[in-house]
Amino acid sequence: MRQQTLLAGASIAAVLSLTAGSALAQTSQSTSGPWKGAPEYRWGDFTIKPRGRVFVDYVDQDVDRAVGIDFSASEDRFRTARIGVQGTWGERWSYVAEANFVDGESNWEDLLIEYAPNDNTAITLGNFKSLSLENLTSSRYTTFMERGAFADLIDAGRVMTLAVRTGGDNWSIAGGVHGDSVNDGAPGDGEEQRGLFVRAHFAPVVTDDTKIHLGVWARDRDRRDDTAFRYRVRNNTNFGARYTDAGSSPLGAGDGDTAIGLEAAGVWRNFSVQGEWATIDADLTGGGSAQANAYYVFASFFPTGEQRKYKPADGKFDRVSIRNPVTQGGIGAVELAVRYDAADLTEFAGVATAGEYSAVTLGATWYPWSHIRFMANYTDAKNEAQVAASDVDVQTLQVRAQFDF
Template identity: 30%
Template sequence: MYRGALLAIGLCTSLPAAAQGADDVARLTRLVEQQQARIARLEARLAMIEGTPPPAVAAVPLEQALPSDARPSPPLRTAAQAPQRPRSPAPLGQSLPSDAHPPSLDARLARIEQAQKEGVHVDWSKGTPEFTSADGRFSFRPRGRILVDLATTTGSAIPARNMTATTARSLRLGFEGSIGPHLSYLLEGDFADNDVAIKSAYLAWTTRFMGQQAEFALGNRLNDRGLDGSSGTISVPFLERNFVGAGIIPVRGFFGLGAAARIYGDGWHVGVQVSGDDINNPGTQGDGLTIGARAHWNPVKTADWLVHLGLWGFHEEIAADATRPTRSIAVGGFFNDNLRILPGSFADARSGDGYGVELGTFHKSLWAYGEYGARRIENRAGASTDQSAWAVQAGWFLTGETPPYLTRGGVWSRPKVLRPFTSGGSGAIELATRYEELDYCDNPTAGRGTALTLGVNWYLNNFVRLQLNAIDWTVANPTQRGGATDHGQTLIGRAQVAF
């Protein structure tokens, strides 16, 4: 009886120990299975990033994971082996990977991070992809614009001016980029007015000069001349630049092939440009020579107020083959060639001098500015003719955006739309008005004209704009119908995509 009692006591004490051992085995089994599942998921994610099939991962036998005193008698089955990756010959000098010793997770992550450092970053914020190397030393971006107009003119006493038409104001395509921290480039071709021409085509070197940022450029570049004249068509508040920017201009036009230098400070800049004729000039005669300069200053620059002052001028030696020293200027939109201020004739033009002044102010969502410009042309016989133009204009962003004026260079840009229409918002809505006058009539064969414009701009996002301009114009050209003054109205709508 004594021995039986001891045996019963021993059995009772061993049962809980056996039960506890079985619970430990089950818990460790679940832990190992969870670890294997986690490793399998990590391997699959790495394989997706690397673009390769996941390596074979075998389940670790439980008897290797459990302590020897807790090892069960029958071993657990291993997981199914994943198919082997097909091998291909490696380049000479590189060892083949070993299936028995696959790269560690740390090694594979390090390889992915290195690949990302050597990769290319892509930014779509400007409407087209801008590719930039990871170190920022190289960039490339296609750029262009599509400007399509629909316009109608009524009220003119000259029937040919009363017309309705569509036109491609500008179809431009090009690219820009940078090489290293200093060198940048730009090339653009444009179809406009039934003609194809090269526009911007230059190299620029940006560096520090006298403690300020400086830019030196070689090639065909938009000139620095007035607030509107120094800004692109896609950026000015109206469909076309004002009469000062369009009419008080050297023979070579908006672009000239040559060299330019600009220094930018905090709220000011000074630029000079020396150039020959436009890059599209036929090579039958020697070029003219134009030397131009412009400076702007922002004497007031606060969170709510900004004041712009500008001064510019140029001197030109006109090439002998220049038959049109003065441009005819569109009054009721670029589409209507019958409605222009005529430049008249001025034979054997030898030189010209022009200058202009600018004054503008910006307050929150409001802006207003005025420009005045004048030019004198002399011919080889000693005769001269004077030209002048002025414009005042103002605008208001109803949706709260600030005017897209850049203190760096004193030029127009494009607004940063607060609530893009393409993302479910209202877009940016701007109201603008302008009155301008151009006077060529110091030349008896040339004309003069005025225009009052009311405009509405709807920016769907930062690079898409719809415009509507209503223009009340007056034109007097002495060589047309006895010099009678003509008056009418033009309504123009434009769809613009600029990227």
């Protein structure tokens, strides 16, 4: 509880400093940079810009069990509500500090500082993500409302990281050391988890019409005195229970693991495809080992003519540029998409729910303006357990109103 209070206080302090800075900017006649969803203020070599996002969701879910009571559930909620700041100090230093406020709790999201000794190299320290094409693409720009079972299984969220990255116009390689999330509980006497990672990407084709992305990553981690690693997936939503789950018993929880992932994506005019595959070799707390695998593939099409914006130097996707936004009398952009997900946990022998997961998701998104979008996703998911009585089918309809700055 004390940590939550400190986080909330730090976030409020950031907002108050921004407000004071705004007033100072006006009185000192500081210049502001180009509008990018929010103003940017400058004092000499120091810049600061507010940032944030709000995702308001409605979720309706039907759960059909092989054995047991079928049921339906629904909820309207704030999926995400973030506020923060970002900026630079001179030509070589930059920073981001952003907190999330949902369900009466506050947590840090990106909280980092970066030093770039030259145009091709960066050293970053803080709480941030480092692996997977879909994972590194901001949720503001992902094609679907949720990243899906693949992201759940690889468990590559924001953790305290020291990373070094170098690259060029169409490639990069990064590596570093992982720790715990900055939001983990108060320090104890034990040692927090440790991990090593590396990710590389290459874009062999980058033209106005066509982009091709290839990537690979690897991670090795040890929980040390932390809670054992979990291997489980949701039904392409963070609402409801996980039905494909290796559990927390010694038969399914991990002391440490090694993961390898492959990335590929292609864009041709207003059509795109993307997919990833990963395998995880886990050393179990009860002795022995088990392997888990997951992949996804999706296709996206803009009937209004837009193109997914790929950043070849960073190896991730960015904000879509709207050809005819409603602010200029147009109809905005429309994106249609379909995705197939699969995960296999059957090597966790003796855990009834450690089976196979598969799902098909249909998505439609309307972008009236570049910083606003309305999304609808429908997912038909199947959780096939090692014991047939634990099989569960889940159908989920989700809609979202999204705004970011």
